Amino acid sequence: MSISTQLAIIGAGPGGYIAAFHAADLGLSVTLIDKNAQPGGICLYEGCIPSKALLHAAKVITDTKESAVCGIEFSSPKIDTEKLRAWKNTIVAKLTNGLAQLNKARKITYIQGTARFRDSTTLEIKKTDGTTEELLFEKAIIATGSRPITLSGLPVCDRVWDSSKALTIPHIPETLLVVGGRYIGLELATAYSGLGASVTVAEATAELLSGADRDLADVVLRRMKKNFSGILPETKVVSGKESPEGIEVTFENKNGEKSSKIFEAVLVAIGRIPNTENLGLENTRVQLTHIGFIEVNPQRRTDDKNIFAIGDVAGNPMLAHKASAEARVAAEIIAGQSVAFEPSCIPAVVFTDPELAWVGLTEAEAKDMSLDVRVFKFPWAASGRAMTMNRTDGITKIIADTKTGRILGVGIAGVNAGELIAEGTLAIEAGIKAEEMGLTIHTHPTLSETLMESAEGIFGNPSHIIRPKK
Numbered sequence: 001m002s003i004s005t006q007l008a009i010i011g012a013g014p015g016g017y018i019a020a021f022h023a024a025d026l027g028l029s030v031t032l033i034d035k036n037a038q039p040g041g042i043c044l045y046e047g048c049i050p051s052k053a054l055l056h057a058a059k060v061i062t063d064t065k066e067s068a069v070c071g072i073e074f075s076s077p078k079i080d081t082e083k084l085r086a087w088k089n090t091i092v093a094k095l096t097n098g099l100a101q102l103n104k105a106r107k108i109t110y111i112q113g114t115a116r117f118r119d120s121t122t123l124e125i126k127k128t129d130g131t132t133e134e135l136l137f138e139k140a141i142i143a144t145g146s147r148p149i150t151l152s153g154l155p156v157c158d159r160v161w162d163s164s165k166a167l168t169i170p171h172i173p174e175t176l177l178v179v180g181g182r183y184i185g186l187e188l189a190t191a192y193s194g195l196g197a198s199v200t201v202a203e204a205t206a207e208l209l210s211g212a213d214r215d216l217a218d219v220v221l222r223r224m225k226k227n228f229s230g231i232l233p234e235t236k237v238v239s240g241k242e243s244p245e246g247i248e249v250t251f252e253n254k255n256g257e258k259s260s261k262i263f264e265a266v267l268v269a270i271g272r273i274p275n276t277e278n279l280g281l282e283n284t285r286v287q288l289t290h291i292g293f294i295e296v297n298p299q300r301r302t303d304d305k306n307i308f309a310i311g312d313v314a315g316n317p318m319l320a321h322k323a324s325a326e327a328r329v330a331a332e333i334i335a336g337q338s339v340a341f342e343p344s345c346i347p348a349v350v351f352t353d354p355e356l357a358w359v360g361l362t363e364a365e366a367k368d369m370s371l372d373v374r375v376f377k378f379p380w381a382a383s384g385r386a387m388t389m390n391r392t393d394g395i396t397k398i399i400a401d402t403k404t405g406r407i408l409g410v411g412i413a414g415v416n417a418g419e420l421i422a423e424g425t426l427a428i429e430a431g432i433k434a435e436e437m438g439l440t441i442h443t444h445p446t447l448s449e450t451l452m453e454s455a456e457g458i459f460g461n462p463s464h465i466i467r468p469k470k
Contacts, residue, residue, distance in 0.1 A: 013041020015311030015323030016143035058194025117280035181208030185269030219413035360409035376457035
């Protein structure tokens with residue numbers, strides 16, 4: 001059977017469903033195709049949302065342990081893994097059910113299945129009920145996301161997890177090896193450590209949390225070194241084998257020396273790759289980069305005039321909010337509007353404890369570009385709000401152009417940095433000067449004041465610290 005639509009969207013994650021919603025609001029007939037029964041994609045089912053649920057649960061436990069300094073002590077927590085898993089699943093269900101209702105209200109056709117291009121105007125859809133359908137379209141958006149990279153040398157078994165498996169909470173292992181020191185690995189390491197696992201992190205490169213300025217990353221790493229059993233930079237996992245006690249892992253350090261240790265479970269989080277296989281792209285004019293991303297222009301149009309691509313498949317950064325922003329652009333272009341995806345900045349957040357967030361230029365990037373900038377860091381030890389939270393381990397940093405005072409970058413390491421970074425993002429997009437941020441009245445006492453005082457420190461003196469005399 002053949003059906004037709006103005007816009008076909010493959011993938012119903014935060015790129016695909018936002019594109020569908022926006023396109024429908026603009027008057028297009030839309031068909032949304034995904035393997036799951038309801039919209040949400042990896043982000044809602046096995047990524048952003050479940051990971052934040054686990055991180056919240058872990059933080060509750062951590063906060064109770066650290067409340068003794070305030071004169072409040074709790075007995076050791078009892079973790080009911082089944083209830084924890086059910087609570088996490090309830091959150092996912094509420095969100096995906098809500099998206100399904102929004103999808104229905106917009107009269108979007110939703111098909112559960114997989115899609116493959118026969119040509120530049122036709123999709124073959126294999127539905128989960130076993131039937132096949134032909135879909136004729138005027139325009140299509142590819143929003144198929146990405147998947148975890150696997151690590152050769154480790155056995156395929158229940159004790160070796162990827163990020164998706166870890167978020168199902170198989171159990172809380174006594175010992176857990178996390179392979180990978182970037183944001184996904186360290187977020188899950190934080191969650192499982194808080195839930196009671198003894199966590200070791202191994203990273204093949206010299207730096208964990210690459211991409212962030214070292215002074216900000218070090219705030220996070222200092223706390224991890226206290227809470228984790230071990231952090232192993234410049235250490236490769238070369239092999240692993242099952243034993244009665246778990247997985248015996250063989251490491252190799254930067255000097256080529258090998259060692260082995262047994263862990264109850266191993267979590268591999270070394271990166272993600274775009275889902276561009278088995279889409280029939282060879283039947284279209286769509287082109288891929290040498291590392292597998294779909295080539296797109298600022299309108300998110302591929303080399304095939306009828307096909308667009310957004311989200312993880314369209315290149316880095318692989319972030320849900322970047323996908324959603326691209327989705328709006330693609331939908332508006334297809335609806336006949338004149339727009340382009342040209343953001344001044346895209347914020348990045350690592351939801352560890354403490355959180356790490358940055359937007360715009362980092363200090364290291366500004367230095368590499370030989371830009372004339374001023375940098376000021378406000379230590380949270382001088383923040384009254386941070387003191388009341390017993391979390392003075394943070395730093396707020398602003399990078400501004402020396403001549404114009406315009407804010408070029410913001411970095412924050414500390415509790416709720418992911419929320420605070422929004423002000424920095426808006427400042428860069430709007431071309432705000434440091435002086436203007438400094439003159440903006442911020443609520444007292446809040447952590448947001450650290451942004452105001454950092455801005456004051458660019459060209460003046462913040463109220464609560466003394467600038468060292470040169």
